[in-house]
Amino acid sequence: MSSSGPDRRADSSQAREPRAARAARTPKAGQSGGPFSSEDPQRMISTGASRTKPRRDEAEENFTAVHDPEGIRLQKVLAQAGVASRRVCEALISEGRVTVDGKAVIEPGIRVKPDEVTIHVDGVRVSLNVEHQYVMFNKPAGVVTTMSDPQGRPSINDFLTEDMIAARLFHVGRLDAETEGLLLLTNDGELANRLTHPSYEVPKTYVVEVAGPVTKAVGKTLRAGIELEDGPITVDDFRHLGSDGSRTMLQVTLHSGRNRIVRRIFDHVGHPVLRLVRTGIGELTIGGQPQGAVRELGRFELGHLLDLTSSAPDNAKASGSESAADPNSGGQPG
Numbered sequence: 181m182s183s184s185g186p187d188r189r190a191d192s193s194q195a196r197e198p199r200a201a202r203a204a205r206t207p208k209a210g211q212s213g214g215p216f217s218s219e220d221p222q223r224m225i226s227t228g229a230s231r232t233k234p235r236r237d238e239a240e241e242n243f244t245a246v247h248d249p250e251g252i253r254l255q256k257v258l259a260q261a262g263v264a265s266r267r268v269c270e271a272l273i274s275e276g277r278v279t280v281d282g283k284a285v286i287e288p289g290i291r292v293k294p295d296e297v298t299i300h301v302d303g304v305r306v307s308l309n310v311e312h313q314y315v316m317f318n319k320p321a322g323v324v325t326t327m328s329d330p331q332g333r334p335s336i337n338d339f340l341t342e343d344m345i346a347a348r349l350f351h352v353g354r355l356d357a358e359t360e361g362l363l364l365l366t367n368d369g370e371l372a373n374r375l376t377h378p379s380y381e382v383p384k385t386y387v388v389e390v391a392g393p394v395t396k397a398v399g400k401t402l403r404a405g406i407e408l409e410d411g412p413i414t415v416d417d418f419r420h421l422g423s424d425g426s427r428t429m430l431q432v433t434l435h436s437g438r439n440r441i442v443r444r445i446f447d448h449v450g451h452p453v454l455r456l457v458r459t460g461i462g463e464l465t466i467g468g469q470p471q472g473a474v475r476e477l478g479r480f481e482l483g484h485l486l487d488l489t490s491s492a493p494d495n496a497k498a499s500g501s502e503s504a505a506d507p508n509s510g511g512q513p514g
Contacts, residue, residue: 233276234284242283243290251291254278257299261306262479277302298490305483305490312368313347314477314485315340318469319363321455325354333357336365339472352376353437359514361386361458362466365474374489375461381435382488383416385460386442386514390451394420394428398449402432406448410438413445427454442514456514462488 234242255269258278263269270288272278278285279300280292294308319325322334327350329335337345344365352364352372366372375382405414417433432442443453459466464481
């Protein structure tokens, strides 16, 4: 793309501003006065090491690579996405804390088309579509994973606000009726398909209660892999949380979304599940959210999900995952 001289000259003074002065008014992500300052600090997800501000020659190359003269000013895009005020966004750009398609930019005069680029601020992926909604639901036992139920059983819509129902949210994947815990709801079909497609291998974490003691050999067996009727399965992580002799609490992480997979795994090793709670998807956790409660995802959480599904395997592109976008279909991984 060609660069735009007037845009760049107009903002050159900001790019040359002393770093110490800029740092004084642009705190770190999540801090007061910085990007994402409205976020709950308990919901912040680590964004890794800080990015080094690019050299001037590198910044010039990056500008040329991503600038689109017909686009929207980057600071306006960020402000409209709720990152911070436009003035703070300009300072963040000048400090090299914003990347466009992986390239650090330092000139607020840069223009982009939001639907064609990927933007990060302080390592946090920014959702540029303000029309989609993303909700975390802590599903109680006995609630069926459908938006409404013709048989009159408790269903997801019973717990949603009127605005959420009007937004026509649907559940991302499923939990069986007796499984509790984290269930995502959205009207973003593309993200839902990616989160449920097996090729993306999105990890899900469960706390499992079983009867009696559980030996270390069980964990070794599940990590090594077992053979079920629908194929082999391994767990990514297995932890012993505690036992009183009559019951044992375990934590297991796996990326399979096959039907009732956690219950079938423990049936196979001779420890039928007494209680099952999904506590995490990727680095998102249910935390202290009460059962039956719903809340919108924070920007850190949404950014994590977008990054988690940013790589597009060829077979995922080809086949997709229709179950996520259909509220009445799909397996029940719980």
